Amino acid sequence: MVKINDFAVESWMDAYETKCKYNIAETCCASISIDQLRELCDNKDRQVFDTSKILDYGAIRGSDDLRNNLARLYSAKVTTPLSPDSILTTPGAIQANYLTAYALVGPGDHVICHYPTYQSLYEIPSQLGAEVDLWKAKPENGWVPAIDDLKSLIKPNTKLIVINNPNNPTGAVLGKSFLQQVIDIASAKNITIMSDEVYRPLFHSISPLDKEFPPSLLSMDYANVVVTGSMSKAYSLAGIRIGWIASRNSALIETIAGARHYTTISVSHLDEQIAAYALHSSTVHALLARNIQLAKTNLALLDKFVLKNEDECEWVKPVAGTTAFVRFHREGKPVDSVDFCKKLLESTGVLFVPGSQSFGEEFKGYVRIGFVNQTDVVKAGLDAATKFIRKNLDDVDLAA
Template sequence: MVKINEFAVESWMDAYENHCKYNIAETCCASISVDQLRDLSDNKTREVIDASKVLTYGAIRGSDELRNNLARLYSAKTATPLSPDNILTTPGAIQANYLTTYALVGQGDHVICHYPTYQSLYEVPKQMGADVDLWQASPENAWVPIIDDLKTLIKPNTKLIILNNPNNPTGAVLNKSFLQQVVDIASEKNIIILSDEVYRPIFHSISPLDKDFPPSLLSMGYNNVIVTGSMSKAYSLAGIRIGWIASRNPELIETIAAARHYTTISVSGLDEQVAAFALHSSTVHSLLARNIQLAKTNVALLEKFVLKNDDECEWVKPVAGTTAFIKFHREGKPVDSVDFCKKLHEKTGVLFTPGNCFGEEWKGYVRVGFVNHTEIIEPGLAEATKFVRKNLDDVELAG
């Protein structure tokens, strides 16, 4: 039997996210309805779903319309367009990442994973029998790992390097020059890179005009790259459960497609219609503009919260995505983040996520999801400030 460790962050969300007043643990840009999606489109008369369409399995690898729209987005500002044939749809990015690992990694392989990050990115390779090393970042280096550390982690059997960019939980980005160094290292030994890019393109604190602005890894010119994404985070449509896998290497896509037959058959045709509508050129720009502005508004509120409570907390301000990693302490000693989050929830109805969901070493840290509706974030942070000032002394310290 495969040894499966508890998926800590998902267990926490399962227990609390539907029982809170202020969900500031949510990692999706504030979700929208189908009606709201239509309102964001330039074409208000176009139906989101074709109700007359017969509900067969549909296109096995993903609908043409959806894959064409994704290919167009990945082909922007690149010399070589991406073919829709190089994209597979999946039930969410969590399945995209699982399927990629399932297809490519096994006993005797070595995997290096950017860390801290979403637990499944390093746990699933372990379940497949691989040896996994964590390429650890630190707040002292703005949550960007050290390139020389990556070089020392490479082994003769290294099969896969896994990145998460923008990063969950820190909101850090790996910039263009950094990514080029990773590509150079991987290409020397023909190592595959998997880049989880579910938080692209929510860049709220870095400009696309910045010369080191991080592109999708798919546009860096290295053939052995796989990127994954989804409609959940940047596109506010977690409920339709649509993700994808894309690569410029047809052999990798065919290998994953062969494995996909055992797990997926096809993705919901209704969900794919909604996703295709959202990613159509008449809709996607308004949708992303709405979410990037929401992120900018709310990260400013979160920055004010940190400044108000700077005797009790510290952070590296996130650059992109929807999450921040904030450390709480009392008289210089980190709090027990689980006890902090439980008591915060009990006293105020505010939900944060304990940092130990991302590793026991992150003592005192909590993950904050700040791109929910501003009407939730602003009063929720006000309640959290009251808690810090009145109740922090009641919170246990980390062991």
């Protein structure tokens, strides 16, 4: 029997997400309805669904409309367009990440994973029998890991390097020149890189004109790359459970497609129709503009919150994505993040995620805040959290 460790962040959300008043733990841009999605479309005559379609298994590897739209987005500003055949759809990015590991690694293999990050990115390779080392980022370096550390982690049996860009929980990004250094290291040993890009392209604090603006790893000149993405985060459509896997290496795609037959067969083509509608050129620009503006507006609220409580908290301000990693302390001593989050929830109805439980024991005092929810929810929740900090922080246990 496979040893399955508790998926800490998902267990926390499962326990408390429906019981809070102010959900500032959610990592999706504020979700929208199909009616709201239709309002964002330039062409009001376009149908979201073709209700005449027979509800069979549909296109096994993903609908043509959806894969064509994804290929168009990945092909922007690159010299070599991405073929739709280079994309497989999945039920959410969590399945995309699982399938990639399931297809590519096993006993005897070594995996290096960017950290802190979403737990399944390193837990699944471990469950599959691979040896996993964590490539640790530190706040004093802006949550960007050191290239020399990556070099020191490489082994003769290193099969896969996993990165998460933009990063959950920190909101940091790995810039273009940094990504090139990772590619140089991987290519020297023919190591595959998997890049979880579910928060792409939600860049709220870095301009595409910046020379270090991070491209998708797919657009950089290395064949042994797999990227994963999702409709959940930057595109506000978690409820349709659509993710994808993309690679310019046809051998990698075929290997993953073979594994996919055992787990997926095909994805709901009702969900795929909604995703294709959202990513169509008549809709996607307005959808992303809405979410980037929401992120900027709410990040300003979070920035004010940190300034108001600067004696009790500190952070590295996020650059992209929907999350921030904030450290709370009393006179410099980190609080017990689980006790803090539980007492905050009980007292105010505000839901944060405890970092030490959900991302690693070393993250004492840290909580993850998801700040791209509805602005009124974020504002009211942060105001309530400020009152709690000023009145009740002394009642919170310190970290052991």
